[in-house]
Each structure stands twice: as C-alpha cells, then as structure tokens.
Amino acid sequence: MKKLTLKDIASHFGVSISTVSKALKDSPEISEALKLKVQAFAEERNYRPNRIALNLLNKRTKAIGVIVPNILNYFFTQVFYGIEKTANSRGYSIISCISDESYKKEIQTVELLGSGIVDGLILSLSEETQAKDSMGHLKNLIKNRIPMVLFDRVTNKIDCDKVVVDDFEAGYKTTKYLLGTGCKKIAIVSAIFNSSVGKLRVKGYKKALEEAAQEFNDQCIVKVGKQDDLEVLISLLIADKEIDGIIALDEMTAVDTLNILKMKGVEVPNQISIVGFTNGRLSKYVTPALTMVSQHGQYIGELAANILIDRIEYEGRMPFTTKLVKTTLIERESTKKLKTGYDAPTA
Amino acid sequence: MKKLTLKDIASHFGVSISTVSKALKDSPEISEALKLKVQAFAEERNYRPNRIALNLLNKRTKAIGVIVPNILNYFFTQVFYGIEKTANSRGYSIISCISDESYKKEIQTVELLGSGIVDGLILSLSEETQAKDSMGHLKNLIKNRIPMVLFDRVTNKIDCDKVVVDDFEAGYKTTKYLLGTGCKKIAIVSAIFNSSVGKLRVKGYKKALEEAAQEFNDQCIVKVGKQDDLEVLISLLIADKEIDGIIALDEMTAVDTLNILKMKGVEVPNQISIVGFTNGRLSKYVTPALTMVSQHGQYIGELAANILIDRIEYEGRMPFTTKLVKTTLIERESTKKLKTGYDAPTA
DNA sequence: TTGAAAGCGCTAACAG
DNA sequence: CTGTTAGCGCTTTCAA
Numbered sequence: 001m002k003k004l005t006l007k008d009i010a011s012h013f014g015v016s017i018s019t020v021s022k023a024l025k026d027s028p029e030i031s032e033a034l035k036l037k038v039q040a041f042a043e044e045r046n047y048r049p050n051r052i053a054l055n056l057l058n059k060r061t062k063a064i065g066v067i068v069p070n071i072l073n074y075f076f077t078q079v080f081y082g083i084e085k086t087a088n089s090r091g092y093s094i095i096s097c098i099s100d101e102s103y104k105k106e107i108q109t110v111e112l113l114g115s116g117i118v119d120g121l122i123l124s125l126s127e128e129t130q131a132k133d134s135m136g137h138l139k140n141l142i143k144n145r146i147p148m149v150l151f152d153r154v155t156n157k158i159d160c161d162k163v164v165v166d167d168f169e170a171g172y173k174t175t176k177y178l179l180g181t182g183c184k185k186i187a188i189v190s191a192i193f194n195s196s197v198g199k200l201r202v203k204g205y206k207k208a209l210e211e212a213a214q215e216f217n218d219q220c221i222v223k224v225g226k227q228d229d230l231e232v233l234i235s236l237l238i239a240d241k242e243i244d245g246i247i248a249l250d251e252m253t254a255v256d257t258l259n260i261l262k263m264k265g266v267e268v269p270n271q272i273s274i275v276g277f278t279n280g281r282l283s284k285y286v287t288p289a290l291t292m293v294s295q296h297g298q299y300i301g302e303l304a305a306n307i308l309i310d311r312i313e314y315e316g317r318m319p320f321t322t323k324l325v326k327t328t329l330i331e332r333e334s335t336k337k338l339k340t341g342y343d344a345p346t347a
Numbered sequence: 348m349k350k351l352t353l354k355d356i357a358s359h360f361g362v363s364i365s366t367v368s369k370a371l372k373d374s375p376e377i378s379e380a381l382k383l384k385v386q387a388f389a390e391e392r393n394y395r396p397n398r399i400a401l402n403l404l405n406k407r408t409k410a411i412g413v414i415v416p417n418i419l420n421y422f423f424t425q426v427f428y429g430i431e432k433t434a435n436s437r438g439y440s441i442i443s444c445i446s447d448e449s450y451k452k453e454i455q456t457v458e459l460l461g462s463g464i465v466d467g468l469i470l471s472l473s474e475e476t477q478a479k480d481s482m483g484h485l486k487n488l489i490k491n492r493i494p495m496v497l498f499d500r501v502t503n504k505i506d507c508d509k510v511v512v513d514d515f516e517a518g519y520k521t522t523k524y525l526l527g528t529g530c531k532k533i534a535i536v537s538a539i540f541n542s543s544v545g546k547l548r549v550k551g552y553k554k555a556l557e558e559a560a561q562e563f564n565d566q567c568i569v570k571v572g573k574q575d576d577l578e579v580l581i582s583l584l585i586a587d588k589e590i591d592g593i594i595a596l597d598e599m600t601a602v603d604t605l606n607i608l609k610m611k612g613v614e615v616p617n618q619i620s621i622v623g624f625t626n627g628r629l630s631k632y633v634t635p636a637l638t639m640v641s642q643h644g645q646y647i648g649e650l651a652a653n654i655l656i657d658r659i660e661y662e663g664r665m666p667f668t669t670k671l672v673k674t675t676l677i678e679r680e681s682t683k684k685l686k687t688g689y690d691a692p693t694a
Numbered sequence: 695t696t697g698a699a700a701g702c703g704c705t706a707a708c709a710g
Numbered sequence: 711c712t713g714t715t716a717g718c719g720c721t722t723t724c725a726a
C-alpha cells in the first residue's frame with residue numbers, strides 16, 4: 001500500500017482533488033454525506049497530508065536546524081535537550097547536525113540547512129572555525145535572510161542574535177573564589193585555548209589576579225592539545241611547588257587532573273584546590289567531589305530556541321540581542337572553605 | 348535580499364526558467380556565454396536550489412528520522428552519535444526527536460516524521476510505550492511503507508529491521524561472572540523493569556542461577572520506580588546479609604548504589620560486588636571504579652543507520668533482519684578477581 | 695455543492 | 711541553443 005495522496009482519494013470517489021481537500025478540512029462547502037465518506041476512507045487508509053508539499057506551499061517548514069560541535073560533550077547535550085524541549089513545545093521539530101569541531105563539516109552542514117529545509121538555525125561554532133576565524137558560510141546565511149542564533153562559541157563578525165555564557169565573569173569569579181579560600185598561586189588548564197570561551201575565561205582570571213595585585217605568569221596557563229599527555233603537563237606544572245589552585249576549563253580535564261594529582265599523592269584540596277568548568281555528571285561522583293562552574297546548558301538551549309522562534313514568527317525587524325547567561329559556582333569538596341571577608345558568589 | 352529562485356535569475360536575464368536550470372547544471376545545450384553569465388550571477392547572489400522543491404520532485408528527502416527516549420542518557424547519546432556519523436557519511440541528514448519516555452510524545456513524533464519529511468526512521472521505544480505495549484502508530488508507518496529500524500527497546504509486534512543488544516546473554520554472562528568471582532547471592536537493581544531490555548537481563552540472570560543450581564529468589568529483584576528512594580530499597584535489600592553481589596541495570600543506579608553502600612560502610616567489592624550496565628562516563632571515575640557491561644552504543648547506531656539506508660536505497664524486498672550485538676564486560680575494581688576454572692568472558 | 699486553475703520551486707521530456 | 715509543458719502534492723481563489 002503506497003502512500004495515499006489526495007489524488008488517490010479523489011479518483012477513488014470520482015470527485016476532484018480540491019473537493020477532497022475541502023472535505024478533509026471539514027469545509028462547509030462540502031455536503032455532509034461526501035465529507036463523511038471521504039473522512040472515513042482517509043482515516044481507514046491512514047491518510048496523512050504530505051508535509052513536503054505543504055512546506056513548499058507555505059514556504060516554511062516549522063523546523064529549526066541545530067549544529068553543535070560535539071554531542072558527546074555533556075554541555076552540548078544539555079543545550080540540545082533544552083532546544084528540543086522548547087522547540088517542540090512551540091510546534092517546531094529539530095534537524096540536528098554535528099560539526100565534529102571541523103570547519104569543513106560545519107560549512108557542509110550550514111549549506112545543507114540553509115537550503116530551505118529549516119526556518120532558522122541555532123549553532124555553536126566548531127573549534128576549527130573559531131581558530132580559522134572565517135565566517136563566510138554564515139555571512140551567506142545572513143544574506144539569504146535565514147534567522148540564526150549563535151550560542152556559546154560565537155563571533156563578532158556576524159550580526160545576529162546570540163546567547164553566551166558570561167565567561168569573562170566566570171573566569172573572574174572563579175579566580176576570586178579560589179583566592180578567597182586562601183589560594184596563592186592559581187593555574188589554568190585548558191583544552192579549548194583556541195575558543196572564544198577559553199580566552200574570555202583567561203581574561204577574567206587575569207583581571208582577578210590584577211585586582212589582587214598578583215602578577216600574571218604565562219607558565220600558569222597550561223594548554224592541552226589533542227596529542228598532549230595531560231599527566232606530563234601537570235607534572236611540569238606542579239613542579240612549581242607554589243601552585244595551590246587549578247582551574248580546569250572543561251569537566252573531563254578537571255576529573256583527569258584530579259586523578260593525576262591523587263596518583264601523585266597530592267592532597268586535594270589541602271595542597272591544591274581544583275575548580276572545573278561544566279557541571280556535568282562526573283564531577284559530583286568523583287572523590288573528592290569537584291567544585292564546578294555550571295553554565296546552565298539546558299537554560300541556554302531554551303533561551304536560544306525561544307529567541308529564534310520569536311524571530312521566525314515575528315517578521316518585524318527587531319534589533320539583535322545578545323543574552324549573557326551568568327554561571328553558578330557549585331561548591332563541593334575539591335576546594336577549601338571561603339575565608340571571611342570575601343563575598344560569596346551568588347547564583 | 349530574499350532567497351533567490353530560478354525565476355528571479357530567469358527574469359533578470361530575460362530567459363526562461365528551464366534555461367537557467369540547465370545553465371546552472373552546465374548542460375551542453377546552453378551556450379557558453381550564457382552559462383558563464385548565469386553561473387557568475389548565481390554565485391555572486393549565493394543561489395541555492397530549494398531543497399524542499401527537490402524533495403517534492405524526487406519524492407525523497409535524504410533525511411532520516413531518529414527518535415530516542417532520552418538524550419541525557421549516555422547510551423542513547425552514543426547511539427545518536429553513531430547514527431549521525433554514518434548517516435552523514437552516506438549523504439543523509441538527521442531529524443532528531445526525543446520521546447522523553449512518553450507514549451503520547453512518541454506518537455506525535457512518529458506522525459510528524461511519517462508525513463514525508465524523512466525517507467526512513469530509527470527509533471527506540473519509550474518506556475511508556477513498552478509498558479502499554481500498543482504499537483498502532485508504528486503499524487501505520489509500516490502500512491505506509493516507511494522503512495524503519497528499531498533498536499535496543501524493540502517489540503515483536505512490529506515486523507521490521509532491528510538492532511538489539513544481546514541482553515539475555517549479558518544478564519547471563521554478568522551473573523556467571525559474579526558467581527565466578529565467588530559471589531553466593533546476587534541481587535538485581537532495576538529502574539527499567541518495564542522494558543524489554545530489563546526483562547531479558549533478568550531472564551539471563553535466572554538462567555545462570557539455574558545452571559549454578561541456585562534458587563531464584565524474588566526478593567533479589569529490586570524494582571526502583573521514579574518515586575522510590577533508592578537508599579531505602581538498598582537498605583532493605585542488604586538487610587539480607589547474604590547478599591554479596593549486585594547487578595545494577597543502568598549506570599546511574601550503579602553509581603548511586605555504590606555510593607549508598609559506601610555510606611553504609613559496606614566494603615566494595617569485598618563485602619558486596621557491583622556490576623553495572625552501560626559503560627558511560629561515570630563508572631570509570633568513581634572509587635572504586637565500577638565493573639561495567641558495555642553495550643557499544645556507537646556501534647549500534649552505525650549498524651542501525653547502515654541497515655536503514657541500505658533498505659531505503661535498495662528497493663528490493665530483502666527479508667527483515669535482527670542484529671544481535673554482544674556486550675562486553677569491562678572489569679574494574681568493584682568486583683573481585685575471577686577464581687580459576689571459570690572461562691573469562693570474551694569481547 | 696463541486697470543480698478548474700494557478701502556483702509554491704524545480705526538473706526533464708519534448709518542441710521549436 | 712532556448713522555450714514550453716507537465717508534474718511532484720497540496721491549498722486556495724474563482725467559476726460553474
């Protein structure tokens with residue numbers, strides 16, 4: 001039984017296709033008798049209007065495209081979940097693609113989604129795209145008037161709505177917090193040094209040091225490449241016995257760092273404190289449980305989806321907005337207690 | 348600048364639509380001069396053929412729909428990743444939906460995806476759907492000849508391709524393994540007792556007990572509902588001092604059980620051993636690291652995608668297959684060493 | 695109360 | 711070499 005069309009139903013009853021269309025819509029133009037027959041038949045044969053045809057007709061698809069660099073990263077999984085949830089509740093479906101942190105794949109994907117199959121697009125730049133800093137593919141999208149929301153990893157080369165984590169403030173706040181617990185020399189371990197996000201956090205860190213009249217030391221920024229052995233890098237880092245605080249810019253790195261320190265007999269948090277970014281599923285369960293910075297991934301997804309759909313549905317030219325989502329520090333056992341005289345971070 | 352169509356280009360050059368179409372395809376029918384002009388213009392104005400129109404014309408979308416019950420579950424994230432990867436490499440994009448373990452949402456989603464926007468469908472049943480055991484929505488899909496692959500949580504009410512974990516064997520193997528390490532009384536803690544998957548694992552467990560001439564005891568199957576307090580249930584369970592092995596049917600439950608036991612001063616694995624299902628990101632990092640059953644999520648995703656696309660592209664009626672994917676036991680520190688005389692499980 | 699025709703954007707067969 | 715036509719499945723005037 002091939003997929004049923006209006007044509008099939010029409011010829012089955014010997015009426016015209018527009019009559020069937022109206023009958024199925026319960027139009028008052030059509031006689032009750034015919035309507036009943038047609039509807040019953042459609043029901044029985046499980047007729048569904050072809051959405052592609054409707055999309056072509058209406059010039060909208062009620063779908064939004066989502067491109068994330070890496071779905072195995074829990075932050076992106078959370079954002080994705082948030083997007084799916086709110087899009088769905090507003091009647092939109094999601095076409096999802098993974099750029100795999102690759103510039104080339106991001107371009108392909110953007111081209112694909114830009115060719116009419118979605119009404120709008122939510123994306124976070126791949127690492128490679130940010131490193132290359134070339135945004136031609138997104139410019140094309142803008143040219144073609146396809147609404148777009150950038151989140152987390154954004155660029156100022158593109159003028160569109162954005163939802164970003166306040167990473168500068170997060171870096172600042174986290175550093176101040178560690179200082180407040182008595183840390184004297186704080187290092188950063190980053191596996192995302194190329195991304196806008198990583199850079200902002202380091203900036204915030206520097207500002208906090210400055211305010212504390214501490215000198216910034218380049219040795220304290222550990223850049224972890226894909227090929228690098230974290231253990232070696234950490235060994236090198238803690239050869240400097242003054243290091244007593246580490247900020248890890250993603251959850252995996254935080255957990256790995258913790259384990260390496262434990263293996264080396266370093267006491268956490270007594271000798272070295274650790275704070276990690278992205279409050280995922282791991283950090284709560286390791287021992288000691290890690291103090292983490294939560295970026296509220298699901299909320300970011302919801303926000304991005306709402307902004308996008310608003311823009312899709314409200315044709316008027318509202319100015320582009322950039323929403324700054326504050327992070328929250330979740331204190332657990334990998335950091336010491338705050339000394340008095342420091343303002344606790346607020347949610 | 349609105350989205351450019353062939354019509355726009357045609358009227359710009361005062362030629363016909365089909366001429367432009369051919370020119371853009373570099374057809375030998377068209378003069379070099381015109382081709383060059385048209386192509387240059389299209390390039391400059393960033394012309395992209397409307398995919399929706401092509402979809403309507405070709406009656407295929409080169410997209411496949413994926414419905415997972417819960418993307419925050421790492422197993423499904425992995426499967427999803429596998430699907431996306433191989434679909435993409437074969438030129439397909441993914442439309443993804445989350446059923447959120449809800450029967451109603453699953454129906455909606457299936458209806459949506461069944462209305463022509465995808466060439467085929469990959470899905471895993473929601474918990475509620477399995478509990479209700481009503482598959483009308485899938486039957487409709489089959490009626491409409493939409494290719495479908497069911498994975499992990501499947502039903503025998505529907506005749507289609509399937510990819511399932513060999514959960515019976517996994518339950519059997521895991522139980523035998525625990526027995527082999529010297530456990531005498533093994534319990535199961537399940538938060539998925541309604542699902543086909545959970546039931547099969549319990550079946551395998553029973554068979555292993557039988558072979559070891561052990562009596563099955565209903566008290567040893569702990570069913571954890573959404574509202575239940577795991578701590579209470581575990582307390583009740585280990586009130587039976589003979590319990591010395593626990594199989595947890597998902598990763599969260601495994602980790603939680605471990606923590607509860609630790610809190611209660613129970614030594615793992617000396618007093619009680621734990622094996623968990625789904626080798627995700629947590630189990631490796633808790634202390635002691637958990638011995639887990641890996642279901643090879645990414646591989647399952649790849650397999651499902653390949654089967655589906657084969658079926659989409661190869662119209663011939665090949666018989667439906669059910670692929671059984673074996674699990675692998677990953678031994679870590681939450682179980683004791685195997686005694687000799689037991690055949691170690693193989694990958 | 696029903697039907698014919700146009701059109702969404704595109705391709706392909708067929709004419710000129 | 712270029713244009714006309716028909717059609718993918720549907721909705722929506724407008725005409726009968």
